[in-house]
Amino acid sequence: MPTREVLTLQFGHYSNFIGTHWWNIQESSFSYEPKQPSEINHDVLYREGETPRKETTFTPRLLLVDLKGSVGHLTEQGNLYKAVEKSLPLHSDLWDSENIQVTTEPVVNKAPFIQNLEKGPADGEDAVVNFEDDVTVWADYLVPRFHPRTVNIVREYEHQSLDQPFNVFHYGHHLWKTEQFQEEFSNKIRAYAEECDFMQGFQVILDSTNGFSGLGSSCIQHLQDEYGKSILAFPVIDGKNFNKSLNDLFKVLNTALCYQSIGEHCSLFSPLCVGQNGWPQAGACRQFNHLTYNSELDYHTSSLLATALDTISLRYRQKEFSTSALSDLCADLNKLGRRAAATSLSLPFPMTAGQDLIDVLDDHEGPLWTSLTPSCDISMDKSMQSLVLRGIHHERLKRPPHEAKLQQRKAAYSCSSVHEMMTLYLACSCHATATHLTNLKAPLTIKEPYPNIFNNNIHQNGDFSPWPVGEEVKSVPVLAGLHSGPSLSHMFDSLHSQASRIKSISKLRGFKDSGLEQDELIECLDQLLTYKEAYEDHYE
Structure with a gap:
C-alpha cells in the first residue's frame, strides 16, 4: 500500500522553534533495531532522496520560512548537499574589474551543540552546552539535516528590526502576492507534491501575531484552491510577556485577522500558546505538576507545543492503522461549522x-x-x-x-x-x-x-x-x-472583546498604510462572533 504523505509548512521564528523540537523528537524515535521496528511510519512526514554522490538521505518533507538574520549558521541551501560556490569572473566586458566592490555577510559562529554534533563522538572532547544561554535562534539546536528546498529566507525584512518590523498581517499578505515569492514557493510545494505517491494533506504552523500570520494565511488559501487536500493549521503565540504598549493591539489584530482567514480556508485549526490568556499578553503560563520551565524562553515553551503536536499527529502516522488519515481527524472535529479545536x-x-x-x-x-x-x-x-x-x-x-x-x-x-x-x-x-x-x-x-x-x-x-x-x-x-x-466559545469571545477595543484603524498606522479598511475590521469582528456562536450549547 502506498504511503499517505503529509507536507509540513512552518511560517515564522517561533513556529520554527516549535518545528525544530518536533523534527528533533522524530529523529530520536527512529528505530534501527530489526527486532523492535518502529510503530511510526516515518515516510508520512519524511522523504527518501539521494545526494550527487549516490548517498541515501532521509529528510523532512518540509518548507519553512523565516526572516533574514534569523537562521544563525544555517544556509538557505541547508547542510545536506554541498552547494557550489559562485564567484565573480575576474574579467568581464560588462564592468571594470578594478572597481568591483564585493560585500559578504559575516560568518555566524555555530552554537556549541551544533559544533558537538558535527564533530561526532570520535573527534575528541565535546564543548560544554548550556542550551538556556546558548540558544538564540532555532538553528542552534537543530538535529536533522534539511533538503536544499526546505529553508526559505525573506530578505525584504530583517529579524528583530526596529526600523522596518514585519509586524502587520497585510505585510505578509502582500509578500505572498509578489510574483517572485509566490511563484518560487508554489513551485517548491508542487515539487514535493509530485514526489508523493498519495499525498493526504498539509500541516501548517504559523506565527499568528506578526506578518507571518498574513503570509501563512495566504499560503493556506493557495493550498485549498490548488490542491483541495486536508489542511491542519496551528497558529501559535509565544509565551513571553512584555510591558504594555501599542504593539499589543498589533498582535491582537494580527491574530484576529489570522483566525478569520484560516477559519475559512483550512480543514481544522488549533491555536497554541503556553500562556493562559494569549492576548493582549500571553499571561500566566500553564502549570504542569511535574515540570518547571521558563515561559520567557522560546527554547523551553516550544518544546511543550512540539511534544503535543508530535503526539497528536501519531493518529495518522502509525503503521498499525495505516488507513487512518489526516482527513479523518479533521472530519471528526469540524462538524457544524466548527473549524477550531483546542x-x-x-x-x-x-x-x-x-x-x-x-x-x-x-x-x-x-x-x-x-x-x-x-x-x-x-x-x-x-x-x-x-x-x-x-x-x-x-x-x-x-x-x-x-x-x-x-x-x-x-x-x-x-x-x-x-x-x-x-x-x-x-x-x-x-x-x-x-x-x-x-x-x-x-x-x-x-x-x-x-x-x-x-x-x-x-x-x-x-x-x-x-x-x-x-x-x-x-x-x-x-x-x-x-x-x-463549548470551551472554544470563550476563546473567540475573548479575542473579539480585545479586538473590539480598536475603534479605528487610523491609530494603527501600519495596518492603515498596508491597505486595511475599517469595513474589513468590522467584517473580521463579525466573523469572530460567528465562530463563537458555533460552539454555544444553544446553537443549532
Missing part, C-alpha cells in the same frame, strides 16, 4: 512508580490534561475529541489474578488492553463526549537537545515518585489531544 497535553502522563494503569485512573481526580490553547480551559464534557496516549505498556495495565487483590473489584479489571481500559475511563469521566483514542507502546524519547524541564521526582522511565530520585529522564508517557467543545 489542544491538550499531559506531560508526563501521571503514572506513579509501582502502580498499574487501573489504579492510576481510579485514583486520579480532575482532568487528565492541561490546555495549550489560549483563553480556553478544556472541559471533559460535551465535546468531540481525538486523543493519543503513548508509552503505557500492557505489563502496566493490571496485576495477574493471583496478585490483583482489590483490583479485581473494579469494573476496569475486565479490560484486556490499554486501549480498552482508557476507552472505558473516558466513557465514564467525559459526559456526552465522543472520543477517538489512539495508543502506542513507545514513549516519548527524551535526550538532548530536549530541555531539562522535568522535576527531580521523575524516574528515568517517566514514573512519578513522592520524593526526589535524581535520575536522568530518558523517556516519558504522554497523552495529547484535540478537542472541539
Whole structure:
C-alpha cells in the first residue's frame, strides 16, 4: 500500500522553534533495531532522496520560512548537499574589474551543540552546552539535516528590526502576492507534491501575531484552491510577556485577522500558546505538576507545543492503522461549522512508580490534561475529541489474578488492553463526549537537545515518585489531544472583546498604510462572533 504523505509548512521564528523540537523528537524515535521496528511510519512526514554522490538521505518533507538574520549558521541551501560556490569572473566586458566592490555577510559562529554534533563522538572532547544561554535562534539546536528546498529566507525584512518590523498581517499578505515569492514557493510545494505517491494533506504552523500570520494565511488559501487536500493549521503565540504598549493591539489584530482567514480556508485549526490568556499578553503560563520551565524562553515553551503536536499527529502516522488519515481527524472535529479545536497535553502522563494503569485512573481526580490553547480551559464534557496516549505498556495495565487483590473489584479489571481500559475511563469521566483514542507502546524519547524541564521526582522511565530520585529522564508517557467543545466559545469571545477595543484603524498606522479598511475590521469582528456562536450549547 502506498504511503499517505503529509507536507509540513512552518511560517515564522517561533513556529520554527516549535518545528525544530518536533523534527528533533522524530529523529530520536527512529528505530534501527530489526527486532523492535518502529510503530511510526516515518515516510508520512519524511522523504527518501539521494545526494550527487549516490548517498541515501532521509529528510523532512518540509518548507519553512523565516526572516533574514534569523537562521544563525544555517544556509538557505541547508547542510545536506554541498552547494557550489559562485564567484565573480575576474574579467568581464560588462564592468571594470578594478572597481568591483564585493560585500559578504559575516560568518555566524555555530552554537556549541551544533559544533558537538558535527564533530561526532570520535573527534575528541565535546564543548560544554548550556542550551538556556546558548540558544538564540532555532538553528542552534537543530538535529536533522534539511533538503536544499526546505529553508526559505525573506530578505525584504530583517529579524528583530526596529526600523522596518514585519509586524502587520497585510505585510505578509502582500509578500505572498509578489510574483517572485509566490511563484518560487508554489513551485517548491508542487515539487514535493509530485514526489508523493498519495499525498493526504498539509500541516501548517504559523506565527499568528506578526506578518507571518498574513503570509501563512495566504499560503493556506493557495493550498485549498490548488490542491483541495486536508489542511491542519496551528497558529501559535509565544509565551513571553512584555510591558504594555501599542504593539499589543498589533498582535491582537494580527491574530484576529489570522483566525478569520484560516477559519475559512483550512480543514481544522488549533491555536497554541503556553500562556493562559494569549492576548493582549500571553499571561500566566500553564502549570504542569511535574515540570518547571521558563515561559520567557522560546527554547523551553516550544518544546511543550512540539511534544503535543508530535503526539497528536501519531493518529495518522502509525503503521498499525495505516488507513487512518489526516482527513479523518479533521472530519471528526469540524462538524457544524466548527473549524477550531483546542489542544491538550499531559506531560508526563501521571503514572506513579509501582502502580498499574487501573489504579492510576481510579485514583486520579480532575482532568487528565492541561490546555495549550489560549483563553480556553478544556472541559471533559460535551465535546468531540481525538486523543493519543503513548508509552503505557500492557505489563502496566493490571496485576495477574493471583496478585490483583482489590483490583479485581473494579469494573476496569475486565479490560484486556490499554486501549480498552482508557476507552472505558473516558466513557465514564467525559459526559456526552465522543472520543477517538489512539495508543502506542513507545514513549516519548527524551535526550538532548530536549530541555531539562522535568522535576527531580521523575524516574528515568517517566514514573512519578513522592520524593526526589535524581535520575536522568530518558523517556516519558504522554497523552495529547484535540478537542472541539463549548470551551472554544470563550476563546473567540475573548479575542473579539480585545479586538473590539480598536475603534479605528487610523491609530494603527501600519495596518492603515498596508491597505486595511475599517469595513474589513468590522467584517473580521463579525466573523469572530460567528465562530463563537458555533460552539454555544444553544446553537443549532
